[in-house]
Amino acid sequence: MLGMVMCVVTVVLFLLTILPLFSFNHWIFRVWEFPRVQLTLLAVLSATSCLFLNNPSFQFPLIGINLAVACYQLAWIIPYTRLSTKQVQQVAQHLDVQxxxxxxxxxxxxxxxxxxxxxxxxxxxxxxxxxxxxxxxxxxxxxxxxxxxxxxxxxxxxxxxxxxxxxxxxxxxxxxxxxxxxxxxxxxxxxxxxxxxxxxxxxxxxxxxxxxxxxxxxxxxxxxxxxxxxxxxxxxxxxxxxxxxxxxxxxxxxxxxxxxxxxxxxxxxxxxxxxxxxxxxxxxxxxxxxxxxxxxxxxxxxxxxxxxxxxxxxxxxxxxxxx
Incomplete structure (x- = not known):
C-alpha cells in the first residue's frame, strides 16, 4: 500500500515540476512557479518516505526522481536564501548619506x-x-x-x-x-x-x-x-x-x-x-x-x-x- 501511495505522490510532484516548462501561459501551467519551496519540502519528505519501502526495484527510482525534483526546485529558490551571495551592498544605518x-x-x-x-x-x-x-x-x-x-x-x-x-x-x-x-x-x-x-x-x-x-x-x-x-x-x-x-x-x-x-x-x-x-x-x-x-x-x-x-x-x- 505504501509503495502505491509513494508512486502516486512522486508522479504528482514530477508533473507539477515539469508543467511550467511547457510554453503555455495558461494559469494551470504557470501557477506551479509559485510553490517551489513547498514542492522542494514535499519532494524531500517523499524521498525520505521511500526509504521505508521494501522493494528496491522501484524504491531507488522513486528516491532518485524525488531528489531530482527537490534539486531542480532548490536551484530556483536558493538565491533567496542566505546561502547565496548578497546582490546589494549593505550600508550601515549611521552613515551620513541620503x-x-x-x-x-x-x-x-x-x-x-x-x-x-x-x-x-x-x-x-x-x-x-x-x-x-x-x-x-x-x-x-x-x-x-x-x-x-x-x-x-x-x-x-x-x-x-x-x-x-x-x-x-x-x-x-x-x-x-x-x-x-x-x-x-x-x-x-x-x-x-x-x-x-x-x-x-x-x-x-x-x-x-x-x-x-x-x-x-x-x-x-x-x-x-x-x-x-x-x-x-x-x-x-x-x-x-x-x-x-x-x-x-x-x-x-x-x-x-x-x-x-x-x-x-x-x-x-x-x-x-x-x-x-x-x-x-x-x-x-x-x-x-x-x-x-x-x-x-x-x-x-x-x-x-x-x-x-x-x-x-x-x-x-x-x-x-x-x-
Missing part, C-alpha cells in the same frame, strides 16, 4: 483595519508609501497622514486595482497609466530627493494568472517586461516596486531583472514572503522592490499583518551616487 524609506502594502480592498497600517507608518516613518487595492474608503481613511505626506497620487478603484502614492518628497512628471489592461493602473513619476537627485519610480500591480483573474499570465508578463525594456537603457536612479503578482524566482521576474539590470535586495538575504498571511505553509514573495545600482541597502523587513492577505514590505535604501 536615505530613502519605502513602505509597500497591498491593503486588501475589503479590509478596513486602517489603524493598523497607520500605526506601522507612525513607527517606521517611511518617506514613500504605496498602497494597492485601495479604494475610496482607504483614501478617506488615510487622509490623516496628508500633512506629513503633502505629495500624493490618488487612483481609487473598487476593482481590487486601486493605487495610492504618498510621499514626503516632491513628485514630478507624474503619469497614471493603464499599460496593458483597462482598469489595471500603474504610477510612474520622478521622486526628487532632498539632495536634489531625481529617482525615476514605477509603482506596479499587474493582474495575476488565476481562475478568478486572468486565464493566462500574458498580461502580467507583458507589463513586467515592458517596464524592464523601458528602463534597460537608462543610467539615472531607478526604483520599481509593488505587488507584481509574481514570485521572485519565476522565469518572468528573472527575465525582468536580467533585461532591466535592476538589483533585488532580497538575494542573499531571504525570501521575505508577503503572501498569504493566513496560510503559513502557502507563502511566497509577491511584493517586490527593485532598484538601480545607485542604491545600497540599509534595511528590509516584512512588517506585521494589517489584516490584509499580504504583509506590508518595508525597505530603507541609501543613495550611493552615480554608477
Amino acid at each position: 536615505k530613502l524609506k519605502i513602505l509597500t502594502s497591498n491593503v486588501l480592498m475589503t479590509n478596513h483595519s486602517a489603524p493598523k497600517l497607520l500605526d506601522l507608518i507612525s513607527k517606521k516613518q517611511p518617506d514613500v508609501i504605496v498602497t494597492l487595492e485601495s479604494d475610496q474608503w482607504w483614501q478617506d481613511a488615510l487622509s490623516t497622514i496628508h500633512e506629513d505626506y503633502p505629495y500624493r497620487v490618488n487612483k481609487p478603484l473598487d476593482n481590487l486595482y486601486g493605487m495610492h502614492l504618498f510621499s514626503r518628497f516632491p513628485l514630478e512628471d507624474i503619469e497614471v497609466l493603464e499599460l496593458v489592461e483597462e482598469g489595471v493602473p500603474s504610477i510612474q513619476c520622478d521622486l526628487v530627493l532632498p539632495d536634489k537627485h531625481r529617482v525615476k519610480c514605477y509603482f506596479l500591480h499587474p493582474a495575476p494568472p488565476s481562475p478568478t483573474e486572468n486565464e493566462t499570465a500574458k498580461p502580467r508578463d507583458k507589463e513586467l517586461l515592458m517596464i524592464a525594456k523601458e528602463v534597460a537603457d537608462r543610467d539615472d536612479p531607478l526604483l520599481v516596486t509593488g505587488d507584481l503578482n509574481d514570485v521572485a524566482w519565476s522565469p518572468t521576474t528573472r527575465a525582468f531583472r536580467q533585461i532591466s539590470g535592476l538589483k533585488d535586495p532580497r538575494i542573499g538575504r531571504g525570501m521575505f514572503n508577503t503572501f498569504h498571511v493566513d496560510y503559513p505553509f502557502l507563502r511566497w514573495p509577491l511584493d517586490h522592490i527593485f532598484h538601480s545600482d545607485h542604491f545600497g541597502l540599509v534595511d528590509i523587513q516584512r512588517l506585521p499583518s494589517i489584516d490584509s492577505d499580504h504583509f506590508p514590505l518595508f525597505v530603507e535604501l541609501a543613495f550611493k551616487g552615480s554608477n
Whole structure:
C-alpha cells in the first residue's frame, strides 16, 4: 500500500515540476512557479518516505526522481536564501548619506483595519508609501497622514486595482497609466530627493494568472517586461516596486531583472514572503522592490499583518551616487 501511495505522490510532484516548462501561459501551467519551496519540502519528505519501502526495484527510482525534483526546485529558490551571495551592498544605518524609506502594502480592498497600517507608518516613518487595492474608503481613511505626506497620487478603484502614492518628497512628471489592461493602473513619476537627485519610480500591480483573474499570465508578463525594456537603457536612479503578482524566482521576474539590470535586495538575504498571511505553509514573495545600482541597502523587513492577505514590505535604501 505504501509503495502505491509513494508512486502516486512522486508522479504528482514530477508533473507539477515539469508543467511550467511547457510554453503555455495558461494559469494551470504557470501557477506551479509559485510553490517551489513547498514542492522542494514535499519532494524531500517523499524521498525520505521511500526509504521505508521494501522493494528496491522501484524504491531507488522513486528516491532518485524525488531528489531530482527537490534539486531542480532548490536551484530556483536558493538565491533567496542566505546561502547565496548578497546582490546589494549593505550600508550601515549611521552613515551620513541620503536615505530613502519605502513602505509597500497591498491593503486588501475589503479590509478596513486602517489603524493598523497607520500605526506601522507612525513607527517606521517611511518617506514613500504605496498602497494597492485601495479604494475610496482607504483614501478617506488615510487622509490623516496628508500633512506629513503633502505629495500624493490618488487612483481609487473598487476593482481590487486601486493605487495610492504618498510621499514626503516632491513628485514630478507624474503619469497614471493603464499599460496593458483597462482598469489595471500603474504610477510612474520622478521622486526628487532632498539632495536634489531625481529617482525615476514605477509603482506596479499587474493582474495575476488565476481562475478568478486572468486565464493566462500574458498580461502580467507583458507589463513586467515592458517596464524592464523601458528602463534597460537608462543610467539615472531607478526604483520599481509593488505587488507584481509574481514570485521572485519565476522565469518572468528573472527575465525582468536580467533585461532591466535592476538589483533585488532580497538575494542573499531571504525570501521575505508577503503572501498569504493566513496560510503559513502557502507563502511566497509577491511584493517586490527593485532598484538601480545607485542604491545600497540599509534595511528590509516584512512588517506585521494589517489584516490584509499580504504583509506590508518595508525597505530603507541609501543613495550611493552615480554608477
